[in-house]
Amino acid sequence: MADLLLNLLLSFDATLRVATPLVFCAMAGLFSERSGVIDISLEGKMLAAAFAAASMAAVSGSAWLALGTGILVSICLALLHGFACITHRGDQVVSGVAINILVSGLTVVLGIAWFARGGQTPSVGPEARFTPITLPGAEALADVPVIGALYSELISGHNLLVYVAFAMVPLTWWVVYRTRFGLRLRAVGENPNAVDTAGISVARLRYTAVLCDGVLCGFAGTYLSIAQNAAFVREMTAGQGYIALAALIFGKWRPVPAMLACLMFGFLDAVAIRLQGVEVPVIGPIPVQLIQALPYVLTVVLLAGFIGRAVAPKAIGTPYVKER
Amino acid sequence: MAEETHIAAGQAAAPAIKLRHINKAFGAVQANRDVCLTVVPGTIHGIIGENGAGKSTLMSILYGFYEADSGEILIGGKPTPIRTSRDAIDAGIGMVHQHFMLVDTMSVVENIMLGAESGAILTSSVAKARAELERLERDYNLDVDPDALAGELPVGQQQRVEILKALYRGADILILDEPTGVLTPQETDQLFRILDSLRKQGVTVVLITHKLREIMAITDHVSVMRGGEMVADRVTAATSKEELAELMVGRKVLLSVDKQAPRVGDTVLSVEDLTYVDRAGVARVDHVSFQVRAGEVVGIAGVSGNGQSELLELLSGIRPMTAGQVDVLGERFSAARPLDPAAMRALQVAHVPEDRLRMGLVRTFEAEESAILGYHRDPAYNRGLFMNGEAIRSDCAKKMADFDVRPQAPALKTANFSGGNQQKIVLARELSRGPRLLLVGQPTRGVDIGAIEFIHKNLIAMRDAGSAVLLVSVELEEIMSISDRILVMFEGRIVGEVPAAQADERLLGLMMANAATEEEALATHPGLPGAIAVEPE
Numbered sequence: 001m002a003d004l005l006l007n008l009l010l011s012f013d014a015t016l017r018v019a020t021p022l023v024f025c026a027m028a029g030l031f032s033e034r035s036g037v038i039d040i041s042l043e044g045k046m047l048a049a050a051f052a053a054a055s056m057a058a059v060s061g062s063a064w065l066a067l068g069t070g071i072l073v074s075i076c077l078a079l080l081h082g083f084a085c086i087t088h089r090g091d092q093v094v095s096g097v098a099i100n101i102l103v104s105g106l107t108v109v110l111g112i113a114w115f116a117r118g119g120q121t122p123s124v125g126p127e128a129r130f131t132p133i134t135l136p137g138a139e140a141l142a143d144v145p146v147i148g149a150l151y152s153e154l155i156s157g158h159n160l161l162v163y164v165a166f167a168m169v170p171l172t173w174w175v176v177y178r179t180r181f182g183l184r185l186r187a188v189g190e191n192p193n194a195v196d197t198a199g200i201s202v203a204r205l206r207y208t209a210v211l212c213d214g215v216l217c218g219f220a221g222t223y224l225s226i227a228q229n230a231a232f233v234r235e236m237t238a239g240q241g242y243i244a245l246a247a248l249i250f251g252k253w254r255p256v257p258a259m260l261a262c263l264m265f266g267f268l269d270a271v272a273i274r275l276q277g278v279e280v281p282v283i284g285p286i287p288v289q290l291i292q293a294l295p296y297v298l299t300v301v302l303l304a305g306f307i308g309r310a311v312a313p314k315a316i317g318t319p320y321v322k323e324r
Numbered sequence: 325m326a327e328e329t330h331i332a333a334g335q336a337a338a339p340a341i342k343l344r345h346i347n348k349a350f351g352a353v354q355a356n357r358d359v360c361l362t363v364v365p366g367t368i369h370g371i372i373g374e375n376g377a378g379k380s381t382l383m384s385i386l387y388g389f390y391e392a393d394s395g396e397i398l399i400g401g402k403p404t405p406i407r408t409s410r411d412a413i414d415a416g417i418g419m420v421h422q423h424f425m426l427v428d429t430m431s432v433v434e435n436i437m438l439g440a441e442s443g444a445i446l447t448s449s450v451a452k453a454r455a456e457l458e459r460l461e462r463d464y465n466l467d468v469d470p471d472a473l474a475g476e477l478p479v480g481q482q483q484r485v486e487i488l489k490a491l492y493r494g495a496d497i498l499i500l501d502e503p504t505g506v507l508t509p510q511e512t513d514q515l516f517r518i519l520d521s522l523r524k525q526g527v528t529v530v531l532i533t534h535k536l537r538e539i540m541a542i543t544d545h546v547s548v549m550r551g552g553e554m555v556a557d558r559v560t561a562a563t564s565k566e567e568l569a570e571l572m573v574g575r576k577v578l579l580s581v582d583k584q585a586p587r588v589g590d591t592v593l594s595v596e597d598l599t600y601v602d603r604a605g606v607a608r609v610d611h612v613s614f615q616v617r618a619g620e621v622v623g624i625a626g627v628s629g630n631g632q633s634e635l636l637e638l639l640s641g642i643r644p645m646t647a648g649q650v651d652v653l654g655e656r657f658s659a660a661r662p663l664d665p666a667a668m669r670a671l672q673v674a675h676v677p678e679d680r681l682r683m684g685l686v687r688t689f690e691a692e693e694s695a696i697l698g699y700h701r702d703p704a705y706n707r708g709l710f711m712n713g714e715a716i717r718s719d720c721a722k723k724m725a726d727f728d729v730r731p732q733a734p735a736l737k738t739a740n741f742s743g744g745n746q747q748k749i750v751l752a753r754e755l756s757r758g759p760r761l762l763l764v765g766q767p768t769r770g771v772d773i774g775a776i777e778f779i780h781k782n783l784i785a786m787r788d789a790g791s792a793v794l795l796v797s798v799e800l801e802e803i804m805s806i807s808d809r810i811l812v813m814f815e816g817r818i819v820g821e822v823p824a825a826q827a828d829e830r831l832l833g834l835m836m837a838n839a840a841t842e843e844e845a846l847a848t849h850p851g852l853p854g855a856i857a858v859e860p861e
Contacts, residue, residue, distance in 0.1 A: 180441040182447065187427045187438050194425040197387075198439025198489075199410035314428070322389065 009153050011270045016154070016162055017228060019266030021046065021220040023165040025244030026217035026251070026258040027172045032052040032078075034176065034253055035209030036189040036315040039128040040096030041077065042217055044103035044243025051107040051316075054121040054232035055114065057128040057225075066128065068224055071218030077103070079207075086206045089319030102239075104253055108234050119234035121225070130159040130227035161223040166259075168216065173255040185209055189313030192320040202320045220244075225319025246299050253313060261280025338401025340365040340497055340528040341386070346395035348381055355381040356392070358550045363497075363545075365400075368519060369530040370539040370560070374550035374572055374772040375743060380422075381530045383499050387419045388412040390545045395512075399497070412440075418490020419499040425483050428475025433457060433487050435474050436492050447526070453492070460491050480511035487518065489526075497776045498522065499530045504538060507628050509800065509833035516542050534572075534773065535666055536565045537639050537801070548572055581805045583784045588808075589618030591651075592761050592792035593639070598648035600634050602729070608634040610816035610820060613649070621783065621793040623807030623824070627836050631816035632796045633678055640675040640795070641665040642683070653760060671761075674754035678796065680766030684750040692720035692734035695753050720793060723752035728778060744775035751779060755786060762786055765796045780806055800829050814838040 025042045026234040032039040053070035057063060077099055084095040109120040126241050138156035176182040184205055188195045192202045224240075225232045242267050251258025272291040279285050341363040348356040356378045363369045373379045377440075385392045388409040393592070396850050397404050399415045406412050412419070426435050437453040457470050459613045467474065468477070474485060484504060490498055519529050519542060531543060539546050545647065548556040548571040558573050569577040593616040600609040609631045616622045637643040639650065641663035649658040653671050657663045666677070677683035685694045696705055696716055698724035706715050706851045727748045738746060754762070767783065768776045783806055787793050797803050803810055807824045812835040820835045 026654075178446050180446060182445050183434060183438060183441065183446060187430065187434075190429055191425065192425045193421075193423075194427050194435070194438065197406065197409055197421065197425045198421065199413045200439050 006149075007274065009149065011267065011274055013157075014155050014270035014273065015263060015266040017167075017266075018269045019262045020165045020228070021111070021164045021223050021240055022247055022262035023169065023221065023259055024220035025241055026214050026248045026262050027168050027255065028213040028220070029245055029248045030176070030208045030253060030255060030258060031185070031216070032213040032255060033248065033316055034185050034189045035206045036192060036313055036318065036320070037206055038092040038096065038317050039081070039213055040093055041081055041099035041241075042213075042220075042244055043237055043239065044096070045074040045077045045214065045217035046221040046224065047100075047107055047235070047237045048077055048103045048239050049218045050222075050225035051103075051111065051121070051232045053222040054124070054225035055110075057124045058115070058122045058231075061128045061267035063128050063130055063226060067130075067219070067222045070222035071215055072224075074120065074221060075211060075214035078210045078217070081224065081234055082207050082210040085319060086203050086210070089321065092317055092319075102237065105234070109280070111165055111232065111234065113209060121232040123231040124226060124228075128226065129230055130161050132159050133155045153225070156221035159227045161219060161224075161227045165223070166283070168219075168256050169259045175287060176255065184287055186313075189315055192315050196320070196322065206320075231243060232319075243295070243299065249312075250302060252311065256259045265295050265299075325568075335852060339363055340400060341530070342398040342401075343382070343386070344396040346382065346385060346397075347393045347630045348378075348385060348390060349393055354552050356385070359395070359549075359552075361547055361554060363528060363530060365528050365543040366523060366526050368523055368531060369855055370531045370533065370543035370546040372533060372536070372539050372568060372572060374534060375770060377501050377529070377549040377572070379549050380550040381552075383419070383501060383530070383532055386412065387499065389415060399649070403617060413493050413495075416494060416496045417499065418487075418488040418493060418495030418497065420483065420490065420501065420503060422505065424479075424486055426474040426482055426485060429473065431473055432468055432469050432477075433470045434489075435485060436489050439491050456492060457488065460488055464491065464518065464525065466518060480508075480514065483507070483511075483515065484518070486523075495810075496782045497528045497530070499504075499532070500841060501532045502534070503531070504535065506628070508836055509829045510837060512538075536568055536706045539568065540565060550574055569773060573772075573810070575774070576749075577773060577777055581780045581784060582629065584788065585750065586620045586808045587786065588620050589790060591615050591617050592653055593794065594651040595639070596649050596651075597657060598635070598638060599646045600631075600638055600643060600648060601646045602634075608816050609638060612813075612816075612818050614811055614821075616792045616794050617751070618760070618790050618792050620785050620808045621795055621806050623803040623810045624794070624813055625803045625810055625832050625836060626798070626813035628798045630813045630836075632798075632813050633765065634811070634816075636675075636678065636763055636794075636796050639663070640673070640677070640763050641668050642677075665698065672757070672759050673761045673763065674757065674759035676750055676754050676762070676764040676767060678769070680746055680750050684745060687739040688753060689738050690735050691724075691729075691738055691741065691749055692716050694738045695720045695723055695734075695749055697753065697756075700754070723749075723756055726756065727782075728753040742772075743770040744772045747771050747779065748775065748808075751782060755782060758789065759786075759791055759828045762791050762793045764793065766798065768797075768799065768802060769796070800832055804829070804832070812836055 025046060029039050029042050049070035052073035053066040056069040057066035061164060068309050081099060084090040085092045111119040135156035138152040142152040178187060184200055185197060188202055188205045195205065196202050206292050224236055244262065247261035247265060248258050250261035272294055275286055276288050341361065343359060343361040346356050346359040359382055381390065384390050386397065386406065388406045388411050389436050389785065391407055396448060404415050406415065427438070433450060433453050436457060437449050441449040442452050443449060446452065454470055461467060466488055468481055468484050469749045474482060477485065487498065491602055503515060507515060533539060543560045544570065546563065548568060550572060598609055598611045598612045599607060601607050605782060611634060614622070624632050624635065625707050629736050636641060638645050642665060644662050645659055647659055649656060652668070652673060655671060681687060686697065696719070698743055705712055717734050724732045724734065729745050729748045735755065738749070742748065764783065767779050768842065771779065783793060795806055804824060804827050810822045810824055810827050810832065811818050812820045812832060814836060819838055822831065
């Protein structure tokens with residue numbers, strides 16, 4: 001019994017780690033999509049940030065400098081997306097896909113050119129990474145039943161970026177629902193005409209939203225390459241940007257439900273890892289492939305209508321043109 | 325500008341708005357040409373003109389949507405450059421747009437403070453907006469629930485929210501662009517009462533409309549625009565509908581439709597318990613029964629969205645019916661034997677759809693192609709495997725001459741004709757074959773007053789030639805002047821029938837809002853023995 005509980009606890013622990021980049025990306029997408037700009041390029045921005053952060057960490061040895069570089073690169077791509085979709089009223093999906101393809105190729109090319117390791121970056125030591133931190137009192141409380149275990153195993157012992165990710169959720173909620181910027185953000189995604197006639201610039205508002213998106217994707221990428229891992233590996237995002245987008249839709253473009261969706265995907269992933277090689281009576285060992293496919297199968301099943309109709313912001317995907 | 329000075333002369337105060345020689349061109353089109361306008365503070369000033377006369381462009385310039393190519397704007401006597409909507413708001417100008425600028429998913433309070441929040445964090449803004457909203461609602465007698473979602477309010481209330489939005493921003497000049505298009509007659513009356521109380525409190529109101537009745541009912545002054553120019557300024561009390569119509573169109577216009585008593589023949593269309601349930605399970609058309617006979621026009625009135633559109637689409641075979649039966653010229657159709665557009669055409673049933681751009685025409689086709697849509701298999705247009713281009717062209721040229729389509733250019737793209745002329749192309753196609761039953765939806769939507777006269781005359785001519793005509797329109801004036809009998813629809817049901825001779829806007833308006841039961845209708849209209857209110861199920 002205690003063994004099972006501990007297993008579950010470790011699964012939850014892993015869930016938090018796996019869900020962190022998803023949460024960052026889902027919040028990033030929330031800003032962009034609430035303003036009416038579809039962001040399929042979460043994946044690409046995250047991958048670019050991961051590469052930039054790992055490269056900077058390898059060169060400078062500073063985790064903070066690496067984080068800054070990751071964010072900067074992600075912001076540049078976000079602004080590129082904005083330039084195509086907001087200024088030039090291009091197709092938002094096409095622009096997003098273009099960014100994903102661009103980054104997928106460019107990271108490998110630059111990786112080979114700079115580090116000559118087949119697209120990987122050199123592994124960096126703990127001083128150039130975000131390493132797990134033990135929260136105060138974790139060790140003292142470790143022996144207290146239930147609470148102690150929960151605190152020391154589950155809450156404590158993650159790296160800084162995990163805490164930042166989960167702090168982003170209430171922060172995003174507060175910004176979106178309790179600030180002037182949030183009010184305008186929600187309005188511009190629903191009816192940009194209303195915003196324009198109220199004397200507010202639609203383009204500026206959407207650029208700001210896309211900028212927030214860029215910053216958060218920068219965090220996600222940095223987390224992947226120098227917090228969760230110690231180096232950049234080609235295609236290391238492995239579709240997590242798309243999963244985050246799915247989580248955002250599950251969560252109906254609201255911060256807390258989106259985070260819960262991220263945790264669910266994270267949990268499936270964590271369980272998948274734990275279940276590998278586990279013997280099930282009658283069937284025998286569960287095939288690894290099946291377990292690994294589970295999150296994706298579930299995505300399809302859930303998206304097919306188990307979550308109720310997700311109503312997107314009304315103006316999403318349509319460039320704003322002043323009507324005649 | 326003799327009239328302009330004439331108006332301004334008796335007033336001591338500086339004009340609320342003064343526009344001097346405004347010019348604005350979109351490419352080759354001169355939308356405003358040397359336009360001057362003076363609006364006296366604390367009055368309601370009407371601006372009237374046909375579609376494309378430049379009214380909306382002028383107001384968009386005043387509200388900072390467009391910048392004028394040249395000219396000067398004076399607000400309260402001071403030259404005020406207006407480049408953005410923000411400039412206009414700062415100058416005390418508020419605008420209620422034809423299509424409301426509300427965020428449907430937000431509450432009334434949130435909509436009102438959008439863009440005029442008092443700080444970066446909302447809590448204090450909400451409190452301030454709520455208090456201010458209460459004051460405005462009290463002062464101007466505008467009652468709206470501040471916590472209701474804007475999208476869930478009826479249109480009349482949404483409009484009030486728009487007015488409150490402008491007032492909240494401190495507007496003392498309020499521009500309303502075609503405000504009554506979406507309102508029932510009762511809502512229109514309420515709006516006019518609101519405008520009247522605004523005027524009493526010193527607000528200057530500019531009302532843009534193409535409805536002469538509204539100009540006469542509420543305005544103090546009226547300016548007439550035609551072809552991008554300001555052609556006249558009048559004191560409303562000193563002018564008449566006829567004069568204004570003539571100024572708008574540039575020639576004499578017959579406002580009322582001349583028609584003889586109908587010579588009614590056999591029943592052409594008989595509908596019994598016709599029902600249509602949409603995918604969401606809502607009965608859009610609910611057990612509707614009526615008849616249309618040869619030689620009469622039956623009008624269907626109702627606030628838009630009460631099932632009239634669906635009814636028309638059911639009868640023309642575009643939508644499949646759920647239940648009931650329809651007899652057309654001796655052929656019986658039902659859910660088991662559905663109507664289809666081709667079969668209806670074979671029975672000489674013509675259909676002028678409500679939305680001509682979506683259903684009546686193909687914008688990118690040449691006019692001659694649009695003019696044979698649906699009849700393209702007619703041997704007259706074909707020669708063996710190929711279409712007969714010459715026959716199609718000469719046929720279109722003849723239709724254009726008969727229906728006064730301008731320009732008379734069969735090879736011009738459909739999209740390049742004005743709304744009225746596009747509508748004439750559809751009418752020419754459907755009417756020129758002498759149909760026995762004519763289904764018409766919104767025949768004059770977006771059509772100029774001169775073309776309206778022409779279209780109405782043609783519909784009456786069809787009736788007099790023995791066709792049965794079923795007319796669906798949200799324009800009550802149109803329904804009343806063309807129809808011989810009027811059916812009123814509410815939430816998919818026919819809630820009453822009134823002979824046209826005994827109908828008036830008030831009664832129809834009450835029935836359209838389902839506010840009039842039989843007794844009430846008779847009580848308020850004692851001289852109305854013919855009103856039959858069908859009890860809803």
